[in-house]
Amino acid sequence: MAEKFIDITLKIWRQKDAKSAGKMVDYPMKKVSTDSSFLEMLDLLNEDLVNKGEEPVAFDHDCREGICGMCSLFINGEAHGPDRGVTTCQLHMRMFKNGETITIEPFRANAFPLIKDLVTDRGSFDRIIQKGGFVSVNTSGNTQDANALPIPKVDADNAFDAATCIGCGACVATCKNASAMLFVSAKVSQLALLPQGKVEATERVLNMVHQMDMEGFGNCTNTGACEVECPKGISLDNIARMNREYLKASIIAE
């Protein structure tokens, strides 16, 4: 597709810090290349703002290649914007029309408190992982090679698919209940499917779900919005698997 240039109006949530009241602010932009990524477009805006002596818009980003999960943004009413299977850093301006108004808001959920402008604290995800999103191994030096255990290909594939979750939080941001079920279920599944993960499976699912509830995420109502907006195509299969794991664990746990 040939490069084109479009004029757009951005409506961006500006908020000085966690305590201040925020508001939407309009920023008209001229001649934006349709080849630029969404974050590059925001870079241009910030350069302008800095040159004018104004405060640049704070937003999260890191790898800019769709693997770290750091970039966020709720764009025109959708997590990571209107494209499918992409993070915001992979979203391109060719998805937008000349003259379009683009609304940009932070990921909103009580469990993701706002820090500044479009930046939120997704530490609640880390605290859930700390409750069991790992396999305890003895690092004495004679640890067995993971590949020494044969694993059926379907299980390996499903575990790998679940493991592609980058912890971006789009599932929470898009869910009408701000539920973290897709994320937590991916993290439970990737280990529940493998023999190495079975050892701690019972405590893992109970502890991680418990932490998820403590953090103030909502309950899943199976709307399926998370699966549609997830940049990694994490499937609702994982949520069903976690529900099963949870049911089993709550019956057998002491």
Place this chain on the structure above:
Amino acid sequence: MSEYGITKSSVGRKILMALSGFFLLVFLLQHFAINMLSVISDDAFNTVSDFMGYNPLVQFALQPVLIFGVIFHLAMGMYLEFQNTKARNKKYAKNNGAANSSWMSRNMIITGVMVLLFLGLHFYDFWWHEITEKYLEGGAESFTGSGRDTTRYSHELQEKFVDIWRVIIYCLSFVFLSLHLLHGFQSAFQSVGFRHSKYTPLIKKLGTAYAIIIPAGFIFIALFHHFNH
């Protein structure tokens, strides 16, 4: 691990919500089957209604379970909805929910509360009527049934459907129930963890069929009695 039980976690409560939903789905099916009899044969409808109304097992074992099931479902539904609204205090200025989910899935509380309002009318019309008839005014003798009128049900039913406004409310309520079940049926399977590449597409089709055929059937019964009497 006592702080983790089924009733104390989001996942556990959803499982209970789904179980109460399954129970209501089964109940609705038998309710539909009995109502359908009223279209086919007054006698058959009267016989079954009388049985349901006076059999001690139905009255004192199944009926309390049903009342509990309905109350549990709506109380838990409202509690979960309350928690869910609370999980995001600051709402989005622009949220394009239609881009990623169905209207039905996002508005279970609205369709549920509409069904609840209908249940108010329904209890007043039929259930409260039965209770006063049997337990409050009739006395013990009327319950044991000696000399009771076992043919009153079909014409009592027909009388309810004379009033056009009642028929309209009745039909509208079933449209809401249909919307509730278009999401609810398959959702309940997901909640209890039943999902399978072979069976889930089948469950979704079955759910759509149930959610359309059963409410449409109730609507048919109402219209049938309205226009035939």
